[in-house]
Amino acid sequence: MKADSNRLLLSGNHAVSHAVKLVKPNVMPVYPITPQTPILELITEFHAAGEMTGEIMTMESEHSAMAAAITASLTGVRVFTATASQGLLLMHEMLHYAAGARAPIVMFNVNRTLGSPWGFWPDQTDSLAQRDTGWIQYYCENGQESHDTTLQAFRVAEQILLPTMVIHEAFYVSHSMEAVEIATQDQVDAYLPEFNPPHRLDPQIGESWGNTVSQIMFQNHRRDMGDAMERVLDVAKKADQELEELVGRGYGIHEQYRCEGAEFIIVTMGSMTGTARDAVDELRSEGLPVGLLKIKLFRPFPVADVREILSGIPKLMVLDRNYAPGTGGILYQELKAALYGLEGAPEIHGYLAGVGGTNISPANIKEMVHSAMGEKPVAHSVWKG
Amino acid sequence: MLQFIIQGRGGQGAQLAGKLMADMFFQEGKNVLVYATYGGARRGTPVSSSLRVDDKPIRMRCDIEHPDVIVCFDPSLLEGGALLKGATAQTIVLINTSHPAEEFAHLGDFKVVTIDAMTVAKKYQLGRIVNTTLVGAALGLIGYANVELLEMVVAETSPVKSENNVAACMDGYRIASEGSC
Numbered sequence: 273m274k275a276d277s278n279r280l281l282l283s284g285n286h287a288v289s290h291a292v293k294l295v296k297p298n299v300m301p302v303y304p305i306t307p308q309t310p311i312l313e314l315i316t317e318f319h320a321a322g323e324m325t326g327e328i329m330t331m332e333s334e335h336s337a338m339a340a341a342i343t344a345s346l347t348g349v350r351v352f353t354a355t356a357s358q359g360l361l362l363m364h365e366m367l368h369y370a371a372g373a374r375a376p377i378v379m380f381n382v383n384r385t386l387g388s389p390w391g392f393w394p395d396q397t398d399s400l401a402q403r404d405t406g407w408i409q410y411y412c413e414n415g416q417e418s419h420d421t422t423l424q425a426f427r428v429a430e431q432i433l434l435p436t437m438v439i440h441e442a443f444y445v446s447h448s449m450e451a452v453e454i455a456t457q458d459q460v461d462a463y464l465p466e467f468n469p470p471h472r473l474d475p476q477i478g479e480s481w482g483n484t485v486s487q488i489m490f491q492n493h494r495r496d497m498g499d500a501m502e503r504v505l506d507v508a509k510k511a512d513q514e515l516e517e518l519v520g521r522g523y524g525i526h527e528q529y530r531c532e533g534a535e536f537i538i539v540t541m542g543s544m545t546g547t548a549r550d551a552v553d554e555l556r557s558e559g560l561p562v563g564l565l566k567i568k569l570f571r572p573f574p575v576a577d578v579r580e581i582l583s584g585i586p587k588l589m590v591l592d593r594n595y596a597p598g599t600g601g602i603l604y605q606e607l608k609a610a611l612y613g614l615e616g617a618p619e620i621h622g623y624l625a626g627v628g629g630t631n632i633s634p635a636n637i638k639e640m641v642h643s644a645m646g647e648k649p650v651a652h653s654v655w656k657g
Numbered sequence: 658m659l660q661f662i663i664q665g666r667g668g669q670g671a672q673l674a675g676k677l678m679a680d681m682f683f684q685e686g687k688n689v690l691v692y693a694t695y696g697g698a699r700r701g702t703p704v705s706s707s708l709r710v711d712d713k714p715i716r717m718r719c720d721i722e723h724p725d726v727i728v729c730f731d732p733s734l735l736e737g738g739a740l741l742k743g744a745t746a747q748t749i750v751l752i753n754t755s756h757p758a759e760e761f762a763h764l765g766d767f768k769v770v771t772i773d774a775m776t777v778a779k780k781y782q783l784g785r786i787v788n789t790t791l792v793g794a795a796l797g798l799i800g801y802a803n804v805e806l807l808e809m810v811v812a813e814t815s816p817v818k819s820e821n822n823v824a825a826c827m828d829g830y831r832i833a834s835e836g837s838c
Contacts, residue, residue, distance in 0.1 A: 281679060281680055281683045281689070413718070414716075414718075441718075443692055443693075443694055444692065444718035444719075445718065447692050447693060448690055448691065448692035448718070449676060449679055449689070449690070449691045449692070450688070450689060450690045450691075450715070451683060451688065451689070543718035544718070546716035546717055546718050547716070547717045547718050547719050549716045549717075550716055550717045631719050631720040632719055633717070633719045633720070633722055634717055634719075635722075
């Protein structure tokens with residue numbers, strides 16, 4: 273590795289660890305699980321070497337890790353943890369609690385297939401199944417984006433007071449090594465203000481959290497959470513722009529790739545996006561008017577933006593590396609709902625592509641585009657790959 | 658784009674071989690993407706490292722379909738044909754074995770090359786660790802020229818016996834470059 277540069281050869285997971293080191297969390301409750309463990313391993317190495325000073329708590333389960341993260345966060349300090357797959361599912365109860373408690377925890381999740389049967393493959397069902405928990409969710413396509421988005425997540429979570437999950441996929445991102453430009457400490461210090469929430473559990477102030485509430489208090493609390501989610505869209509865009517001004521890398525909360533004059537748009541999230549970029553380039557060179565829409569911020573779902581971008585586009589093809597038995601691809605459902613009633617709404621082909629980590633190449637995506645172009649879509653997800 | 662698949666069994670150092678080559682190409686200023694796949698990191702199960710090297714940024718996140726080079730740590734990994742699935746007539750298939758390449762002609766129309774990396778490893782007291790020898794041989798076969806950088810990266814990457822690993826790697830490189838595989 274070149275010591276004179278911030279450009280390192282890193283796995284996607286280690287790119288995340290470097291970001292966490294720069295944001296200096298005060299508390300990190302941890303529990304290992306493949307393929308997330310390297311994130312926490314490198315953090316504990318930084319800690320052992322004296323390069324990080326926060327408190328690392330080794331817990332007995334993911335449920336306990338999240339419980340510790342919530343209580344630590346409510347004392348008004350910066351908290352990070354990471355998990356994957358079954359570990360995320362074991363946290364499920366606590367994920368709702370974290371959002372309701374408005375605890376701005378940042379958690380990294382590495383997408384991995386859910387048992388049973390057992391596997392270690394990239395599949396986004398684990399985190400997408402948490403879409404109703406009240407967490408902000410970002411999906412990343414490579415280690416660089418995971419590094420930068422982790423920085424953004426702290427900014428957004430702490431400003432909005434909602435927990436934030438940053439996500440990339442097993443192996444194709446988590447264990448892939450590539451060049452990653454690490455932000456400098458000065459850049460991150462300039463970017464991320466000190467976390468100093470107005471309300472916190474502190475014996476000097478005398479506040480509490482967790483009272484039993486009336487029906488209307490509960491409803492109003494949920495409405496407040498909804499209002500906070502609405503604000504995320506602008507706050508996240510600004511957080512992205514301001515990081516770009518400092519480090520020269522920006523992503524938006526979604527990205528249109530070669531959509532100028534497009535009559536057919538592929539919609540992706542996560543690592544499939546990179547593969548689809550290659551497919552789009554090849555299709556464009558064949559003279560086909562094909563573009564790509566990458567959804568990066570999935571919660572809150574950018575409904576108004578998506579309606580504006582996709583209005584008047586004749587056809588969409590959604591690629592879902594996830595599966596909800598009984599309904600199909602989750603991104604497909606979300607897009608259909610977002611576009612309902614839109615004048616000039618596109619026809620939507622929903623394809624289950626890469627479920628369980630099955631391999632999807634640029635050639636596979638091109639084939640899907642060619643077949644979708646000549647077909648009427650059906651009203652449900654179709655298995656591909 | 659140059660694409661390698663390096664396959665060994667858990668504990669043999671196939672994953673490290675991929676990382677080592679990635680680091681070397683990275684230090685040369687190339688874009689690299691390397692990842693390992695395994696069905697649970699257990700000793701003895703097949704472990705594959707997939708490495709892409711290119712002048713342009715590498716965006717695709719999928720398996721290597723048609724590798725330029727396949728490095729096979731052990732002929733038993735060839736059983737079933739999965740490792741050679743995407744190989745073409747242009748693919749170099751480097752096999753660690755004491756048997757001659759002709760014995761593998763039945764596998765298909767590939768550029769099969771064999772090297773007795775175990776003997777090289779033993780010569781340098783490396784026991785059964787053949788990864789550095791095979792890396793040297795693979796790079797020799799593709800005509801890789803920056804030997805100084807290769808030596809440096811092997812020395813930096815070797816967890817133990819760094820000089821022995823460099824020597825084994827250079828033996829592998831020479832054997833392959835001279836066409837003596």
